[in-house]
Amino acid sequence: AKRLEKGARQMPQAKRPTNGARQMSPAKRLEKGARQGKIELQQGHYDRNLPPLQIVYEDAQFLVVNKPVGVLSQKADRNDRSIVEQITDYLADNAADDTFRPGICNRLDRNTSGLIVAGKTVRALQDMNKRFKERTICKYYLCVVHGSVLKKQYLKGYLEKDSRTNKVTVRQQPGPNSVPIATEYLPLQQGMYQGESFTLLQVHLITGKSHQIRAHLASIGHPLVGDVKYSTKRASAFDREQLHQRVQLLHAWQLIFTAHGKEYVWKAELPDNFAQVLRRLGMEIK
Secondary structure (H helix, E strand, O other), rough: OEEHHHHHHHHOOOOOOOOOOOOOHHHHHOOOHHHHHOOOOOOOOOOOOOOOOEEEEEEEEEEEEEEEEOOEEEEEOOOOOOOHHHHHHHHHHHHOOOOOOOOEOOOOOOOOOEEEEEEEOHHHHHHHHHHHHHHOOOEEEEEEEOOOOOOOEEEEEEEEOOOOOEEEEEEEOOOOOOOOOEEEEEEEEEEEEEEEEEEEEEEEEOOOOOOOOHHHHHHOOOOOOOOOOOHHHHHHHHHHOOOOOOOOOOOEEEEEEEEEEEEEEEOOOOOHHHHHHHOOOOOOOO
16 A cells, blocks of 8 residues: 655654553453453444453543444433443542542543543643643544645634434534534545445544534545444445445544643554454555
């Protein structure tokens, strides 16, 4: 596969934690049983028997996990179990403050995988929420899109959400209910399969609105592989029949920020379904 912007692929690696922080190896992060466990990947359904947490990083202030595809960030009804409940259970025996319920600082769609950050103390939660709100954290995603993308681009637009359909629309001009959005993407690799071209993108999510990456890329003719909500009928049929994908290939890959003079780089490995599609398209992430 042709590789573009080779230098851009050499992203900074997660640094070894200090001061008692724990960085988990992939083998320790996910037990064998969890690797073999099944999560329903159909749109709108999921298995309540969730696999163990995949812990990426932990210290006295933060817990960072790699959310699998098909798992809720927060429960939709009282009988659900989500990442929040898993984190609460995990921290219950070691909580420094029994009156504090750990909370997550960012959210991902059910079928988007990747990094979720939780604050283990009130102060840590407030501090990290502020960083996300003020956009002092760099958020990088990986996705595979239809078509050939040849150069880095910075996109701006206005997003409108329809609460009834849970779908958003991207426009070039502001509307009465729209919010401004900004998305930057960089092509990493090109691939071909059954005569169709695809591109692996690194996306810098600048504003972070609901469905922003999915809708913004679809609006310029590059829908995500597997995204039945924002893709075309033709592309969705190809994804389903040829690539066997029914959920979007979108992964919250890296979070980078600086605190107290130290740079933090958190990175989540790709889920199996994403890696399998990359191999089929002749791509890889090292």
